[in-house]
Amino acid sequence: MINKQSPIPIYYQIEEILRSQIEKGELAEEEMIPSERELAYDFNVSRMTIRQAISNLVSEGLLYKEKGKGTFVNIKRFEQPLMDLTSFSEDMLWRGLTPGVKLIDFKEVGISLQKSRHLQVEEGSKGYELSRIRLADEEPIAYEVMTLPAYLFPEIELNNLKSSFYQYVESKGMKIEGASQTIEPSLAREHEAELLNIEVGAPVLLMKRVSYLASGHHFEYVTSVYRGDKYKFVTQMKR
Amino acid sequence: MINKQSPIPIYYQIEEILRSQIEKGELAEEEMIPSERELAYDFNVSRMTIRQAISNLVSEGLLYKEKGKGTFVNIKRFEQPLMDLTSFSEDMLWRGLTPGVKLIDFKEVGISLQKSRHLQVEEGSKGYELSRIRLADEEPIAYEVMTLPAYLFPEIELNNLKSSFYQYVESKGMKIEGASQTIEPSLAREHEAELLNIEVGAPVLLMKRVSYLASGHHFEYVTSVYRGDKYKFVTQMKR
DNA sequence: CCTCTCTACAGGTCTATACCAGTTCACCGA
DNA sequence: TCGGTGAACTGGTATAGACCTGTAGAGAGG
Numbered sequence A, B: 001m002i003n004k005q006s007p008i009p010i011y012y013q014i015e016e017i018l019r020s021q022i023e024k025g026e027l028a029e030e031e032m033i034p035s036e037r038e039l040a041y042d043f044n045v046s047r048m049t050i051r052q053a054i055s056n057l058v059s060e061g062l063l064y065k066e067k068g069k070g071t072f073v074n075i076k077r078f079e080q081p082l083m084d085l086t087s088f089s090e091d092m093l094w095r096g097l098t099p100g101v102k103l104i105d106f107k108e109v110g111i112s113l114q115k116s117r118h119l120q121v122e123e124g125s126k127g128y129e130l131s132r133i134r135l136a137d138e139e140p141i142a143y144e145v146m147t148l149p150a151y152l153f154p155e156i157e158l159n160n161l162k163s164s165f166y167q168y169v170e171s172k173g174m175k176i177e178g179a180s181q182t183i184e185p186s187l188a189r190e191h192e193a194e195l196l197n198i199e200v201g202a203p204v205l206l207m208k209r210v211s212y213l214a215s216g217h218h219f220e221y222v223t224s225v226y227r228g229d230k231y232k233f234v235t236q237m238k239r
Numbered sequence C: 001c002c003t004c005t006c007t008a009c010a011g012g013t014c015t016a017t018a019c020c021a022g023t024t025c026a027c028c029g030a
Numbered sequence D: 001t002c003g004g005t006g007a008a009c010t011g012g013t014a015t016a017g018a019c020c021t022g023t024a025g026a027g028a029g030g
Helices: A010-024 A035-044 A046-058 A090-092 A112-117 A164-169 A189-198 B010-024 B036-043 B047-059 B090-096 B113-119 B167-170 B188-197
Strands: A063-066 A070-073 A099-110 A128-137 A140-149 A175-185 A203-213 A216-225 A233-236 B063-066 B070-073 B099-110 B127-134 B137-147 B176-187 B201-211 B218-227 B233-238
Touching: A010 A035, A010 A046, A046 A063, A112 A140, A112 A216, A112 B188, A140 A189, A175 B047, A175 B176, A189 B233, B010 B036, B010 B047, B036 B047, B047 B063, B099 B137, B099 B218, B113 B218, B137 B188, B188 B218
Parallel strands: none
Antiparallel strands: A063 A070, A099 A128, A128 A140, A140 A216, A175 A203, A175 B201, A175 B233, A203 A216, A203 B176, A233 B176, B063 B070, B099 B127, B127 B137, B137 B218, B176 B201, B201 B218
8 A cells, every 4th residue: 555654755656556557457448536535535645635646647647537527547648748859669669569770880970061060060070870770560661860970979889879869868968958850752762762672762751850959069960761651750739 | 916705716816916927027037936835924825725826837837846945937938839730821931931822622522431530420421622722932832632521610611711720710619629640751643743833753741630629529631732842841849 | 264053944745624616316396 | 207406426625734855044163
């Protein structure tokens, strides 16, 4: 049950209990959870404490309340932070696919004029270029080239790039602020068609992204080519 | 001051007072607001009531709290709601172009199976279909077909569709909640190529959107074909 | 001069209680 | 049979007080 002596707030302990009950399915969707007074009695805490736990779960979207009726388990899975800096992996998992990645190349380069503008560095200055194939359920979905300015990553190694790059960036104490990306249609070129296992000239999505830190520094420039037959961008808009 | 007899909750009255003080600039940015105990004394209400008012303003992002220090006015958010339901017109104006629209067709139809699913109506039920060309600086950018379920718009006329459709929807008392859209690459078909003044088989973006009301009703289904050579989707992501 | 400690004050958590307002439904009377 | 009334629920609002932890500054001690 709950531990009143614990430094963990009681309302938070109750939150966790309810959360796990919802996730385990012990409280079915659309089902009413016990009333606030009942929960207060069961947990032997004040009703206000229960209300705080419930109100947090409501703002997370796990529950919703109806005055005079009760508090219910929410069905919706929709209110994900869709347009957050979602990584490909999260995106794929959300779609129910197993994400994968295949390394194609990693090398030191002089940054081209066009890329240097996006990365706010001098043309020809030192950078790293990582080429990857994104997989979903073993099938190639996208071909991605990531360019990083060397001055921000003095000691980068291929090993650091095996897991989440964003996580690596933040582990170095850099605070990611956001990203700006463009999406346009294009036709697969020979090199891309080969890597993605599609026909030359097949429709693809060309995505370009610049990500930046809270400090204002631009830390990655990514161009991705997505297979048009296997991948759609989905965006949710509110209000 | 506040009216304890009013049916308007006290915490809400206090919220409004604080909100207006912030907006008028009586409480400067980064400035500490009076402590909870002080406000409770000033308004002659309980501290918990003050906490409820403040906590609402915190979740709106107007204030932020620091334990042991106090509660402060948040700096104004400069980040516009980028992924909001931006209309094509706003989008174009933002890009510095003059938006225009050319009507192609407006007719009553029986809604097809595929569209009926998105609009949550029976196959073959009555609907309206509006076809338009979107222009930027007189140049065709997109071909758009909007399908509306007739049951939501009993008295619609072509005239209502000349200006902002979303504005029309809201003028009828319907509250727009949001939209969900997908973006994929495709190749221009003959009909589209002709209307957009491009080659058959040229790369285009295919966008499909379903918009819905707060009531849950889906009120429009739009498919748009954007010229790949003239239009890119731009998205900003935060955090 | 620096550092430690004490203290006043900030928000955080929690209790126990009260009454209000919306919902539902059994029951009773016309 | 129909309709109203009220009891018994639901969550919503509000009080007053208790004790917690974190912050910062004043003042004591080295």
